[in-house]
Amino acid sequence: MNLTSIIIPNFNGRQLLMDCIYSIKQFTDTPYEIIVVDNGSTDDSMDFCRMDGITLLSLPANKGFPAACNLGLKLASGDQLLLLNNDTIVTPNWLSNMLDCLYSSEDIGIVGPTTNYASGKQQIPMPFSSLNEIAEHGNKPDKEKWRQVERIVGICFLFTRKVMDRIGLLDERFSPGHYEDDDYCHRARLSGYRSMIAGDVFIYHHGSASFGRQDNLKQLLADNRQKFIDKWSFDPNLFI
Amino acid sequence: MSSMRRRIVREKAANNRKRVKSRRSAHTMVGRKKWKPHVPSRLAVEPAVDHSMDAWIKEAYDAGGRDASLHQIHEAVDHKRCINQYWSGWFLSNSKSIPWRNYGSISNAYLDGYSRRAGIARPNWVLIPTNRTVGVIVMVMNEEHTITGVIEQLQRLPLNEMIVIVNGSTDNSFSIVRKISDAMIVHYSQPLGHDVGRAIGANLAYSDILLFLDGDMPIYAEHLVPFIYGIEQGLDIALNDITPFLGVFSSRDSVTIMKEFINRSMGRPDLQANSLTAVPHALSRKAVEEIGCKHLIVPPKAQTIAIRKGLNIGAPQSIDVITKNRIRDKNVGSSNPVADMIVGDHLEALELAMKADGERLALHDSIRNRSFAGGSGN
Numbered sequence: 047m048n049l050t051s052i053i054i055p056n057f058n059g060r061q062l063l064m065d066c067i068y069s070i071k072q073f074t075d076t077p078y079e080i081i082v083v084d085n086g087s088t089d090d091s092m093d094f095c096r097m098d099g100i101t102l103l104s105l106p107a108n109k110g111f112p113a114a115c116n117l118g119l120k121l122a123s124g125d126q127l128l129l130l131n132n133d134t135i136v137t138p139n140w141l142s143n144m145l146d147c148l149y150s151s152e153d154i155g156i157v158g159p160t161t162n163y164a165s166g167k168q169q170i171p172m173p174f175s176s177l178n179e180i181a182e183h184g185n186k187p188d189k190e191k192w193r194q195v196e197r198i199v200g201i202c203f204l205f206t207r208k209v210m211d212r213i214g215l216l217d218e219r220f221s222p223g224h225y226e227d228d229d230y231c232h233r234a235r236l237s238g239y240r241s242m243i244a245g246d247v248f249i250y251h252h253g254s255a256s257f258g259r260q261d262n263l264k265q266l267l268a269d270n271r272q273k274f275i276d277k278w279s280f281d282p283n284l285f286i
Numbered sequence: 287m288s289s290m291r292r293r294i295v296r297e298k299a300a301n302n303r304k305r306v307k308s309r310r311s312a313h314t315m316v317g318r319k320k321w322k323p324h325v326p327s328r329l330a331v332e333p334a335v336d337h338s339m340d341a342w343i344k345e346a347y348d349a350g351g352r353d354a355s356l357h358q359i360h361e362a363v364d365h366k367r368c369i370n371q372y373w374s375g376w377f378l379s380n381s382k383s384i385p386w387r388n389y390g391s392i393s394n395a396y397l398d399g400y401s402r403r404a405g406i407a408r409p410n411w412v413l414i415p416t417n418r419t420v421g422v423i424v425m426v427m428n429e430e431h432t433i434t435g436v437i438e439q440l441q442r443l444p445l446n447e448m449i450v451i452v453n454g455s456t457d458n459s460f461s462i463v464r465k466i467s468d469a470m471i472v473h474y475s476q477p478l479g480h481d482v483g484r485a486i487g488a489n490l491a492y493s494d495i496l497l498f499l500d501g502d503m504p505i506y507a508e509h510l511v512p513f514i515y516g517i518e519q520g521l522d523i524a525l526n527d528i529t530p531f532l533g534v535f536s537s538r539d540s541v542t543i544m545k546e547f548i549n550r551s552m553g554r555p556d557l558q559a560n561s562l563t564a565v566p567h568a569l570s571r572k573a574v575e576e577i578g579c580k581h582l583i584v585p586p587k588a589q590t591i592a593i594r595k596g597l598n599i600g601a602p603q604s605i606d607v608i609t610k611n612r613i614r615d616k617n618v619g620s621s622n623p624v625a626d627m628i629v630g631d632h633l634e635a636l637e638l639a640m641k642a643d644g645e646r647l648a649l650h651d652s653i654r655n656r657s658f659a660g661g662s663g664n
Contacts, residue, residue: 092473096460099475104460106468120490121472 050078050141050204051124055114057085059132060094062252067100069135073181076142081121083114110221111200119215127210129203133252134161135177136202139185140247144204147192147244155209155239156231158198163253166286167195168243177250184248191245196285198241200227201251205234212237219277225270228282339388343395349376350399366411369400370444373413381415389415390508412442412507416518418494421447423487424469425565426501427477430457435504437467442507446493450501451483459501480627485582488574497568505566505605512603513568522573523592525560527601531608532559541625544632548586552593552639553648560601562589563628573597586628586635594642 052070056063067080082095086107095102103117115129126148128141140159148157162172174180200223213233220226231241274282353372359365373396377384384392393413401408414420422440426433440448448469452460454477463471472486484498495517497510516524532538538559545561562585574582576595581588592599639647645663656662 092460092464096473096475101475102471102473104464104471104473106464106470117470117490121486 048077048126048145049124050076050126050128050145051118051122052078052080052128052130053083053115053118053122054080054130054132055083055085055111055118056087056091056132057108058087058089058091060087060089060091063091063132064094066130066132066134066136067098069137073136073138074141075139076145078141079122079124081118083118085109085114108222110218111223112216112218112221112226115226116215116218119210124207126204126206128205129200131201131251134202135250135252137180137184137247137249139187140249141204143185143187143247144244146187146189147242148204148206150189150192151240153238153240154242155234155237156198156203156205156241157244158204158241159202159244159247159249161201161249161251163251164199164201166197166199168199170248172250173248180248180250185246188246193243193245194240195243196235196241197228197231197282198243202249203227203230205230209234209237209239212239217277219273220270222266223270224267225274225282228274228285229277231285232278232282339385339391342384342388342392345380346376346392346396347399350396350401351403352399354400354403364444366409366444367446369397369411370413371417372400373397374415374417377413377415378417389511410442411444412511414444414511415515416495418518419446419492420495420497420514421445421449421491421493422497422499423484423491424448424450424499424501425483425487426450426452426455426459426463428455428457428459429501430459430462432504433459433462433501434466436499436501437463437469439504439507439510440499441467443510447491449487449490451478451487453478453483480624481583481585484585485579488569488582489579494571495568496571496574498565500565503607509603509605510566513566516600516602517568517570520598521568521600521602522570522576522597523562523589523599524568524603525557525562525599525601526564526566526607527558527560527604528564528606528608529558529560529601530604531606539625541628544629545586548590548632548635551636551647551649552590554593554599557599557601561586562592563631564607566605566607584631584634586632587638590635590639594639 054063054066063082067082070078070080079101081101081103082091083103084092084095084105086105086109092102092104101121103121105114105117118129119127126145130136144157144159148154158168160168160170163169174184213230213236216226217229218226220229234241271282350373353369353376357368357372359368373393376396377393393415397411397413398408420443422443422445424433424436424440429436437448437450448467450463450467450469450471451474452463452471453474455473460471460473463469470490472490478486487498488496495514497513499505513524513526532542535543541563542559545563546559549555549557549559549561562582569577573592576597577588577591581591589599636647651663654661
């Protein structure tokens with residue numbers, strides 16, 4: 047049976063991580079494994095993982111998002127891989143809908159959901175007023191809502207092992223994070239793979255500050271955008 | 287040399303020259319120009335001395351001091367690895383002359399000289415004779431009593447990475463490792479079974495030289511050096527030579543017998559009972575790639591693949607892992623699950639080899655003429 051490896055990088059986000067994993071356990075009806083890559087947390091995130099029996103890769107210090115993801119990807123044994131932020135809450139049918147989209151065509155390589163907070167085309171206003179409502183009404187499978195895009199954001203990033211075998215892992219030059227997802231989608235496109243938004247999936251994203259204060263974040267975004275331009279000679283913001 | 291000894295040597299050399307001179311003139315033909323080699327006067331007085339251990343110790347001490355004064359190591363850099371680079375540069379350029387059995391004293395002398403000149407406290411490190419990246423993979427299942435000792439020894443080595451695979455542990459193994467080291471730790475709540483951890487670790491590692499250890503047996507860092515040097519010198523697999531610790535054949539267990547059987551079947555009787563089944567051992571990156579990480583799960587299979595692919599396999603070190611082997615309820619008794627599993631592993635390995643190389647492997651039947659009785663095969 048098709049196994050999905052869900053890789054969740056974590057840095058001092060115990061409560062967020064707990065909520066995220068709880069929602070995965072509640073709402074995922076296809077086979078999956080969870081791998082938490084801990085980036086040197088000093089809270090008891092790791093204790094939680096161990097006690098809950100969740101596979102944990104513990105790093106001694108914060109190596110950033112791409113490096114952590116890559117280690118999780120190396121550890122993963124699933125036929126498809128999913129990178130997930132720890133500050134998300136998933137919803138009923140989330141994964142099965144996304145998988146339907148992913149495997150609906152040979153040339154689809156990457157799939158992402160809609161969410162309340164993300165840069166780019168995936169952001170939609172929250173369709174329900176509470177998580178309970180989502181649990182009851184959300185995510186009815188609907189392939190009419192699938193649409194092709196040029197870029198999927200790394201918050202919830204599903205792709206096939208075929209793509210990974212073909213184009214490799216995330217580019218760690220973008221550490222600590224941002225634009226490695228743009229870079230990956232571009233590389234997938236160069237290899238003939240399409241990226242899709244599964245519009246019939248909505249997941250909740252807290253959007254808590256993963257990368258520190260606002261001014262640091264601005265600088266990081268600017269630096270990494272430049273790194274992308276240096277690498278590919280075009281502006282990644284064109285595809286957002 | 288003392289001055290009296292110098293005088294005696296000088297006189298002896300002078301006497302020798304007189305004798306040689308008279309012999310030569312007897313054979314010199316008239317008219318032929320006498321050619322004398324130019325001998326530097328120093329050599330005429332002192333014969334060339336092969337560097338003894340003491341001489342190398344002094345050389346190493348001086349080299350350490352020189353490197354300390356030549357280089358300033360930046361704060362952010364890993365000092366242990368940096369100093370090891372200087373050391374291995376010096377050692378490898380002199381390695382043909384340095385007696386290997388004195389490696390420990392000579393490398394210690396280098397570190398003495400270095401730390402003295404650099405004005406730092408003499409660290410407890412063990413320098414390794416390689417510039418290649420080195421990683422260690424440690425398997426742990428409930429080893430809270432021994433893991434500290436294991437890790438502390440590994441921390442004396444200039445490693446590029448340490449990967450600890452903790453599986454099925456209900457004790458404090460994870461917390462201890464996290465607290466005392468910078469290792470990458472993979473924690474599985476369920477026990478993975480033997481050897482799976484090695485495959486996982488090998489897959490995660492990037493280093494050129496990989497050392498595999500178990501968390502239940504601390505090994506002195508000094509004793510691990512030959513595995514690393516073996517790979518540096520060209521081995522793809524550096525096994526532990528357990529031959530000195532095995533008794534006579536009649537006293538051996540089934541696992542040992544199988545290990546030797548498969549080595550012989552694959553045409554490597556020289557490996558005796560040495561096997562990837564046992565730790566410690568080291569692999570080169572080439573070995574990992576040629577064998578494939580997933581085959582490391584069944585070590586005899588990995589070894590068979592390695593032999594078939596012509597990888598360089600040797601056993602440069604002997605560490606007694608037999609007498610100290612920790613007794614668990616599953617690995618004692620004449621028929622225990624672990625022994626059965628290992629014997630089964632060997633059958634798996636033989637099947638792979640036979641499928642590829644025929645049913646007799648290296649041991650062809652060159653004696654019989656089978657066709658005379660309706661037989662076939664060799």
